Amino acid sequence: MAKQLDYHTIREIFTRFRDAEDEPKGELHHVNAYTLVVAVALSAQATDAGVNKATKALFEKVDTPQKMLDLGEEQLIEHIKTIGLYRNKAKNVMKLSRILVEDYGGEVPNSRAALQSLPGVGRKTANVVLNMWWHHPAQAVDTHIFRVGNRTGIAPGKDVDAVERAIEDHIPADFQLHAHHWLILHGRYICVARKPKCAACLIRDLCPFEDKTL
Template identity: 60%
Template sequence: MAAPRKVKQLSRATAEAIFNRFHEIEPEPKGELDYVNAFTLLVAVVLSAQATDVGVNKATKRLFELAPTPAAMVALGEEGITEHIRTIGLYRGKAKNVFALSQLLLEKHGGDVPSEREALEALPGVGRKTANVVLNIFFKQPTIAVDTHLFRVSNRTGLAPAPTPLAVEQKLLKIVPERFMLHAHHWLILHGRYICKARTPECWRCPIREWCLYEPKTPFPNKSPKKALPLA
């Protein structure tokens, strides 16, 4: 992740206003990875590193039909997994991790995906970000997974300016109002994916531009006013 531009942190009141606006636009934001249970969600998130959700969904459609459980994934074998995910970046290493984590789930967790961070992070290919996604989406825990989109938005806007993903996560946990914690992760990621883009943020249609500290704001392409649009 690129080093962020220095910006001051927004106040708690401003953070409240921002998440109120996100909630007004989309009260129940959803992740874009396809899954059928905790195990397939875990696998999808592991595969999504340096890959798009769309690409992962295409690759896992047949994979999850054949192997929706750790036992079925182990039976498919590392080479079998590889054949289904060849279109995803770093597919060989990811196939190795998916096979290994499936074995470990069978050996240590009875085939179930654990709901504890420490146990999740002990699985091959699972780091803090992946664990946070699974804990948030499937187990409904108020965690925040800092990916490149969320890191960018947090620094650009001033919500949680910090030099590392962990530092951003820790700041967000302090400034996000408790009632918005469960969905904060998705609101910020979707905002970064579709509006606050890396190269050219679409400030002209941003629903939180009045509070954002990013400058200079990008104008509407045709230089004419445009009403702010939803997150996606």
């Protein structure tokens, strides 16, 4: 774990990220808040590409909680059976869809507490939805962000909660909205787990990672 970087270094890092891509986007396909919740819930222990492939046909005909209930669990399973843990995920999607219909008038709530009360929706999923749909500066820490935060010293922490707090505490406010996407994309494509692509890294001169590759 690298030491926490200072404010000026972190500002320079995110200035470079912003200059390279000022409006980073999440890679999960969705058409509205509901399909985003479903997609993020399905993405646990799965790749975004795999989820997108499974949900392409699904979201063409199912884009509301009621339509999901009308589809039924077995038909949902047929769509998502290429995704890991698909049976349990299908049960959760049906349960959360029923709760949204019965308790929220078919609408997705925009509070973290309400989102986290839904089956299969944890803090990370809630933060992704809050960030991507309602543009809240919420930080969803996945394995990529955890790795980048610790490897670079941008947001070191022993667990995901500590990394989330470090992001909120140390990344300047004007970068908070897109911080999640800059970090996850950097971890997914450049600062990869086994052999980071340091030669192609925008911040290699600012990064304290000792095992840099050339």
